[in-house]
Amino acid sequence: MDGGTEPGLRFALLGPVRAWHGENLLPAGSPQQRALLAALLLRGGRTATADELIDALWGQEPPESALAALRTYAFRLRKALGAGVLTSVSGGYAVRTAPGSVDIAVAEQHAAEAEKARASGDAARARELLCAALDLWDGEPLAGLPGPYAEMQRTRLIEWRLSLLDARLELDLELGGHSEAVSELTALSAEHPLRERLRALLMLALYRSGRQAEALGVFADTRRLLADELGVDPCAELTELHQRILEADPELAAPSSSGDSAATIATVRPAQLPATVVDFTGRAAFVSELAEELATAEQGVMALSAVAGIGGVGKTTLAVHVAHAARTAFPDGQLYVDLQGQGARPAEPETVLASFLRALGTPDSAIPDGLEDRAALYRSVLDGRRVLALLDNAHDAAQVRPLLPGTPGSAALITSRVRMVDLEGAHLVDLDVMSPEEALQLFTKIVGTERVMAERQAALDVVAACGFLPLAIRIAASRLATRRTWTVSVLARKLSDERRRLDELKAGDLAVKATFEMGYGQLGPEQARAFRLLALPDGPDISLNAAAAVLDMDPYETESLLEALVDISLLESAAPARYRYHDLLRLYARDCAERDETPDDRQGALSRVLDFYLASAAGVYELENPGDRVLAHLASTERNGLAFTERSEALDWLFAEAANLLAAVQQAAATGCPGPLRQAIDLLFAAQDLMESGVHLRQYEQAVRAMVETADDCGETLVAGRAHLLLGRIRSWSSSHFEEADLEAQRAQLLGLAAEDPLTCSYAPNLRGLIAKDRKRYEDAKEYYQQALTAFRDDDNPHATAATLSNLSRAYVELADSASAVTSAEEAVAVYRELHKGYRHAVALYTLGIAQTSSGQLDLALGSLNEALPMFREARQQLWEGVTLYRMAEVHLAAGHHRQAASHAEQALGLVSKATGHWRTADVLTVLGRSLHGIGQVDRARACWHDALNIHKSLGTEGSDEILHLLGERSSPSVAV
Numbered sequence: 001m002d003g004g005t006e007p008g009l010r011f012a013l014l015g016p017v018r019a020w021h022g023e024n025l026l027p028a029g030s031p032q033q034r035a036l037l038a039a040l041l042l043r044g045g046r047t048a049t050a051d052e053l054i055d056a057l058w059g060q061e062p063p064e065s066a067l068a069a070l071r072t073y074a075f076r077l078r079k080a081l082g083a084g085v086l087t088s089v090s091g092g093y094a095v096r097t098a099p100g101s102v103d104i105a106v107a108e109q110h111a112a113e114a115e116k117a118r119a120s121g122d123a124a125r126a127r128e129l130l131c132a133a134l135d136l137w138d139g140e141p142l143a144g145l146p147g148p149y150a151e152m153q154r155t156r157l158i159e160w161r162l163s164l165l166d167a168r169l170e171l172d173l174e175l176g177g178h179s180e181a182v183s184e185l186t187a188l189s190a191e192h193p194l195r196e197r198l199r200a201l202l203m204l205a206l207y208r209s210g211r212q213a214e215a216l217g218v219f220a221d222t223r224r225l226l227a228d229e230l231g232v233d234p235c236a237e238l239t240e241l242h243q244r245i246l247e248a249d250p251e252l253a254a255p256s257s258s259g260d261s262a263a264t265i266a267t268v269r270p271a272q273l274p275a276t277v278v279d280f281t282g283r284a285a286f287v288s289e290l291a292e293e294l295a296t297a298e299q300g301v302m303a304l305s306a307v308a309g310i311g312g313v314g315k316t317t318l319a320v321h322v323a324h325a326a327r328t329a330f331p332d333g334q335l336y337v338d339l340q341g342q343g344a345r346p347a348e349p350e351t352v353l354a355s356f357l358r359a360l361g362t363p364d365s366a367i368p369d370g371l372e373d374r375a376a377l378y379r380s381v382l383d384g385r386r387v388l389a390l391l392d393n394a395h396d397a398a399q400v401r402p403l404l405p406g407t408p409g410s411a412a413l414i415t416s417r418v419r420m421v422d423l424e425g426a427h428l429v430d431l432d433v434m435s436p437e438e439a440l441q442l443f444t445k446i447v448g449t450e451r452v453m454a455e456r457q458a459a460l461d462v463v464a465a466c467g468f469l470p471l472a473i474r475i476a477a478s479r480l481a482t483r484r485t486w487t488v489s490v491l492a493r494k495l496s497d498e499r500r501r502l503d504e505l506k507a508g509d510l511a512v513k514a515t516f517e518m519g520y521g522q523l524g525p526e527q528a529r530a531f532r533l534l535a536l537p538d539g540p541d542i543s544l545n546a547a548a549a550v551l552d553m554d555p556y557e558t559e560s561l562l563e564a565l566v567d568i569s570l571l572e573s574a575a576p577a578r579y580r581y582h583d584l585l586r587l588y589a590r591d592c593a594e595r596d597e598t599p600d601d602r603q604g605a606l607s608r609v610l611d612f613y614l615a616s617a618a619g620v621y622e623l624e625n626p627g628d629r630v631l632a633h634l635a636s637t638e639r640n641g642l643a644f645t646e647r648s649e650a651l652d653w654l655f656a657e658a659a660n661l662l663a664a665v666q667q668a669a670a671t672g673c674p675g676p677l678r679q680a681i682d683l684l685f686a687a688q689d690l691m692e693s694g695v696h697l698r699q700y701e702q703a704v705r706a707m708v709e710t711a712d713d714c715g716e717t718l719v720a721g722r723a724h725l726l727l728g729r730i731r732s733w734s735s736s737h738f739e740e741a742d743l744e745a746q747r748a749q750l751l752g753l754a755a756e757d758p759l760t761c762s763y764a765p766n767l768r769g770l771i772a773k774d775r776k777r778y779e780d781a782k783e784y785y786q787q788a789l790t791a792f793r794d795d796d797n798p799h800a801t802a803a804t805l806s807n808l809s810r811a812y813v814e815l816a817d818s819a820s821a822v823t824s825a826e827e828a829v830a831v832y833r834e835l836h837k838g839y840r841h842a843v844a845l846y847t848l849g850i851a852q853t854s855s856g857q858l859d860l861a862l863g864s865l866n867e868a869l870p871m872f873r874e875a876r877q878q879l880w881e882g883v884t885l886y887r888m889a890e891v892h893l894a895a896g897h898h899r900q901a902a903s904h905a906e907q908a909l910g911l912v913s914k915a916t917g918h919w920r921t922a923d924v925l926t927v928l929g930r931s932l933h934g935i936g937q938v939d940r941a942r943a944c945w946h947d948a949l950n951i952h953k954s955l956g957t958e959g960s961d962e963i964l965h966l967l968g969e970r971s972s973p974s975v976a977v
Contacts, residue, residue: 009085011041011102014157015138017145019081026080032057033073035145040086040095041102042153049092056149104157107133111164118171127171134164162192169201176254178208183906189218190899190935193225196235203238207245208254213947215245217940225936272336272359273390274316276324279445282438283318286431290322293427294411297386298329303411304404306394308419309431310569310582311342311515312471315415316392318431323390323413330411332385335359337403341395341416342518349402353378356389356403371402379406386410397423417519417569433582439463439473446477447488455488462488465495466505467583471515475507502587516588519570530561531570532597533605534579535589538667539660541580542609546660549612549639550605603671608639610668610679613661615641617686620650624689624875627835628799633759634682647838651876654689658696661687662703669706672714681707681719684726685759689839691730694879701730721751721760725767732771742771762791766804769811778814785811802831803840806847818855825851839880842871846884853891861891879920882911886924889931898934905931922951926963933966942967 008022017034019026028034039056040048048056054066063069074093078086086095100106110133118126141157142150165188172181185202192198199222206215219234219242226232233239244252290305297303307315327334335356339347353374357367360381368374386409394400394416400423404412420426434442443463444452452459466472480491494504505512523531533550534542542550548558562579565571574580581589593602615637622631623644644650654661661683668680684704690696704726711720728744731737745767752760769784785808792800805828812821825848832841849864865888872881885908892901905928913921929944949963 009081009098009101011037011097012138013038013041014103014107014136014141016143021082028080029073029076031144031146032069033076035142035147035150036070036073036093037077037095038142038145038153039149040093041097042104043094044105045094045096047089047092047094049090053093057147059148103136107136107164110136114167123171123174127168127175130164130168130171134161134168137161162195166197166201169198173201173204173208174255178205178254179910181205182209182211183903183910186906186932187899187903190902190937193936194229196222196226196238199234200238200241203241203245204252207252211943211947212245212248213943214940216242217943218937219245220939221937224938273323273327273334274320274336276321277317279442280317280321281442281445282434283314283321286318286429287322287325289429290318290413291326294322294326294329294388294413297409297411302405302408302425303427304414304423304425305412305427305429306414306416306420306423307429307431308416308569310469310585311417311519312469312512312584313431313433313569314470315431317470319390319392319413319415323388326388326411330386330388333360333387335387335389336392337390338392339394339399341393341399341418342522346395346399349399350374352403357381360387375402378403382410383407384409388413391415394418394420396420419567419569421567433468434463434470434473436460436463436468439466439468439470442470442473443477446474447480451480451488458488458492461492462495465492465501469512469582469584471510472505472512472584475505475510475512478507478510479504498587502584502591505584512584513588513591516585519568520588520592522568523570527561527564528592528596530558531565531589532593533601534562534571535581535586536593536602536605537609537660538663540663541574541578542660543657544577544579545616545642546609546612546657547579549608552604552608603673606664606667606671607676607679610664610676610683611637611639612641613657613664614679614683614686615639616657617641617654617661617683619644620654620689621686623647623650624838625799625840627797628840629795629797630685630759630800633757634685635678648874651689654687655693655695655876658687658690659699662690662696662699665703666706669703669710672710674714674716674719677707677711677714677716677719681711681722681726685722688726688729689875689877691726692733692879693875693877695876697730701727704730717751718755718757718760721748721755721757724748724751725760725764728764728767728771732767732774738771738775742768742775745771758791758795762788762795762797762800765791766800766807769804769807773807773811773814776814778811781811782808782815798831799835799840802828802835802844805831806844809847809851813851813854816854818851821851822848822855822857839871839875839877842868842875842877842880842884845871846880846887849884849887849891853887853894858891858895862888865891878911882908882924883920884908886912886920886927889924889927893927893931893934896934898931902928902931902935922948922955925951926966929966 010020012018017028017038019028019037028037035057036053039053050067050070053070054062057070058066074086074088081095084096086093097105100109110129114126114129114133117123117129140154141161142154145154169181169185172178182202182205185198185205189195189198189202199218203215203218206212206218219238222238223234226234234242290307293305294303307319309315323334337347337352337355339352350371353371354367357374357378358364362377362381366377368377382405384407387405388410389403389405389412391400391403391412391414394414396416396418397420400412400414400420414420414423414426419428419430421428433439440452440459440463443459447459462476463473466476476491476495480486480488495501502513520528520531530551534547537546537550544555544559544562547562548555551558551561553561559577562571563573566573566579570585572580572582614635618631618634618637619641621628624647642653644653665680665683668676671677684700684707687700691700704723707719707723708727711723724744725748728741728748731741731744745764748760749764749768751757752764765784766788769781769788772778772781772784785804788804789801789808792804805824809821809824809828812818812824825844828844829841829848832844835841845864845868849861849868852858852861852864865884869881869884869888872884885904889901889904889908892898892904905924909921909924909928912924925944925948929941929948932938932944933941945963945966949960949967952960952963
């Protein structure tokens with residue numbers, strides 16, 4: 001900080017002119033006094049004469065008292081800022097500031113660093129810096145300041161901000177954020193209609209988002225606007241982009257982040273090394289990493305690398321390949337030993353040392369007895385030599401320590417199923433399965449290009465069935481290569497049966513199962529039990545707490561077992577406290593469970609994890625829906641679920657576990673047992689947020705359909721009723737199949753009555769009301785909602801009562817009873833304010849916004865919708881967030897605020913189409929088109945309407961007449977743009 005600068009002073013010019021001392025806002029005085037401060041700050045510490053400052057504040061015609069006023073302003077600023085900040089120099093003034101204390105200087109520094117980052121190829125860092133610069137703006141720069149200098153600088157700063165925005169939006173597109181950029185570019189192009197660069201970015205973002213017609217519409221709108229306003233044609237850049245979009249130029253596609261830094265390393269003849277495989281494929285990054293590590297031996301250090309991974313992942317193949325490539329760097333020899341680490345009797349280090357010493361020229365008579373003496377002689381023999389030792393298939397670190405060269409210039413390369421975290425100084429490499437591309441390359445090299453290319457999809461199915469495990473791929477490919485009458489599809493069908501897959505993966509003396517059995521045979525009883533049972537639950541991975549439920553153990557003890565399995569590569573650590581199997585290892589573990597566990601033990605493990613999921617999901621539901629009686633009607637649980645104190649924590653768990661929860665439901669449905677069926681259907685009820693968010697809708701529907709089929713077949717009336725109810729909700733919520741949804745709701749109501757289930761009996765009429773409303777049968781909807789209200793009140797369920805009041809409000813809106821609509825919605829909001837402020841409360845506010853819109857209370861409607869929006873975001877309800885933005889767009893459209901309407905509709909489109917992609921998308925496109933039409937983007941508006949029309953036609957839903965009218969293809973006096 002400069003010597004004359006008051007510590008802790010900060011200044012802002014990118015908005016209202018302000019000064020702070022620490023966190024205290026300082027009085028900056030009148031507008032002209034602030035204009036003086038801004039003029040001095042913008043000079044960056046340089047002195048300004050009195051004449052220059054008078055000209056800046058008053059222009060060419062200053063008042064007679066200008067000099068006196070200037071001195072007064074300077075005196076007041078000096079007093080406000082503290083001694084030594086504003087100084088008088090040779091009849092002028094200067095402000096001394098510390099580095100980083102003026103927002104413009106900070107923004108300039110961020111922008112300069114962003115240019116450097118982009119020039120060096122770090123687009124993500126450049127974007128981060130530009131965002132930091134843009135975040136410093138707080139409205140109009142130099143807001144409210146008088147004088148020609150302030151006006152000139154304000155114009156400069158506004159233009160600079162737009163150029164920074166241009167650059168940041170270019171980076172958004174470069175980094176693949178085209179879909180997210182469309183909304184912002186739509187608003188900016190409407191605000192700055194003659195800025196062709198923004199139009200070009202908008203066209204590119206739309207094209208990359210799969211919206212080619214809209215992109216072309218933007219060009220047509222721009223060409224017409226430029227002709228009308230300026231009498232010119234679009235610039236060459238825009239015209240060329242238009243032509244490339246018409247031609248679907250592949251270079252316009254979103255940039256790929258893939259890269260290949262494979263090092264080309266020549267394969268040479270080995271000394272003691274085994275022969276390298278001629279069809280070695282891929283592994284470029286690992287080859288490069290290990291080669292680089294071995295090269296450190298040339299720097300006078302002992303290089304040491306340890307490669308770990310599951311059996312069959314290709315550790316030995318990789319190590320041998322790398323060792324051959326590095327042979328010339330170790331001219332004094334290459335040693336190799338298979339340490340039999342997974343065998344019944346791992347090799348003794350003492351015996352291996354004797355073999356190594358002989359290979360290095362030591363006569364038998366000179367080889368001492370005892371491990372320590374042999375290790376010492378080994379290190380002495382290697383002194384001054386450059387030797388590579390490949391120690392393959394090691395059991396543990398203790399086995400390899402005596403075999404390590406101890407002198408600079410030599411190196412050791414180790415492979416093991418155990419991750420050698422206790423091997424001092426080792427460079428650890430975890431070898432994973434192949435990428436799909438590498439796996440297909442290996443398969444093709446063995447089978448032949450002609451056969452694979454003729455059935456490429458079948459070949460991809462084969463390598464996927466092999467879990468991209470190199471050993472399994474090699475076995476499958478070798479079988480096919482020796483059977484000329486087989487096609488790739490024949491092999492793919494054989495491997496598609498999980499029950500026989502491991503038996504099929506056997507060729508000669510190679511077998512995947514045999515490789516796994518060596519590792520399994522090394523396990524203790526508790527480890528073996530954990531390995532077997534944890535493979536039983538379906539799902540991509542398993543959390544530590546769920547694993548503890550499967551094993552019926554304490555989480556602390558469970559973690560020790562699981563980490564031991566990770567260390568020996570029989571389990572993978574997907575993330576902290578999360579674990580997963582390789583696909584083939586899971587099949588092998590399940591085979592072991594079938595062989596070594598009783599049916600009751602296997603069923604007990606699945607029942608315990610389902611019980612844990614239900615108890616935890618119920619905890620999430622309770623936090624989200626306090627006062628809801630649903631939990632009172634769910635099955636009781638034997639285990640405690642996770643205890644959540646914060647809604648965000650609870651939702652994090654629910655959405656992180658979504659795939660596992662829904663897989664558990666489908667697995668329970670497959671058993672057909674009454675106990676698991678009841679647990680599974682109640683888990684679906686407790687996890688309804690997964691359906692309504694839209695993110696996991698497809699998997700949720702699959703689980704529900706599995707429950708419907710099984711419960712119907714088994715005659716489980718209560719379960720079937722609840723399953724049909726949920727299926728009806730899905731069909732009404734996510735598609736246009738309203739008749740099917742209503743039939744499901746009717747079935748649910750009948751089954752609920754037969755089972756005397758108050759849950760189904762109350763929610764079924766509410767669902768029928770929702771369906772009737774969507775089918776425009778508003779009187780029927782009102783009647784169903786009133787039935788539901790009676791049932792919910794009888795069940796003492798205020799939460800559901802409020803939800804039904806919200807639904808009833810929507811019926812009143814359609815029946816043109818705005819007063820009743822507002823009253824019902826207000827009652828619902830009042831109930832939720834008593835219960836909590838969460839997702840259901842947000843739904844009530846959303847409904848109130850619609851009711852207020854129908855009654856012409858547009859400002860109140862925006863207020864209600866704005867209050868609901870962050871609640872939906874906090875609850876991860878993307879679909880609700882999208883439809884709320886859509887309703888806000890409708891309100892802005894009704895108020896004639898077309899630019900705001902377009903911005904909200906664009907944001908809504910991204911969320912709604914991502915969550916569902918159904919008829920709601922057509923509604924949003926219709927409103928977006930009307931908004932764009934209002935800001936003069938006619939061709940793009942028509943593109944939106946055509947897309948909406950196609951959706952309605954494909955689904956057979958209503959709405960086509962309105963769109964045809966908007967397109968001018970049908971008259972409809974009740975609709976206006």
